[in-house]
């Protein structure tokens with residue numbers, strides 16, 4: 717399976733998570749690449765069997781919290797995804813509120829079938845920041861596989 721991981725990152729943590737996801741997917745014997753969501757080309761998207769889209773959480777902690785504007789712009793600029801399976805993730809300092817749902821519904825509007833989502837908190841303890849990456853990758857690959865069998 718070829719998985720494309722698209723990210724919107726401002727200070728690098730979302731990129732770090734995207735790269736950790738990529739490495740875990742490769743370790744499970746699949747192809748995986750990362751690309752910034754705002755500048756990915758249509759050919760790269762067309763070549764992917766499944767997508768994972770990640771954004772940092774932007775807002776005022778308790779109000780106006782959602783995906784970074786660049787992520788929404790990037791999703792709006794994607795070619796039609798034609799029922800392609802997808803997963804979403806976000807990174808935040810405090811709480812994501814509806815960020816995953818917002819990412820999922822925008823992707824669904826572009827034709828993706830989104831079934832998995834995960835939050836990665838930028839905790840003070842660095843070694844804890846990526847601990848859910850393997851479980852997220854397992855769940856995403858399971859869903860992507862199932863979706864190919866159903867297709």
Ligand SMILES: Cc1cc2nc3c(=O)[nH]c(=O)nc-3n(C[C@H](O)[C@H](O)[C@H](O)COP(=O)(O)O)c2cc1C
Nearest residue numbers: 725726727728729730772773775777808809810811
């Ligand atoms: C302008 C700005 C607004 C933010 N707003 C929120 C917020 O409302 N809630 C939250 O949990 N984290 C918020 N954060 C924290 C980021 O979502 C978090 O640090 C994220 O991991 C950054 O990802 P990056 O390193 O890829 O840019 C904000 C960060 C910035 C710079």
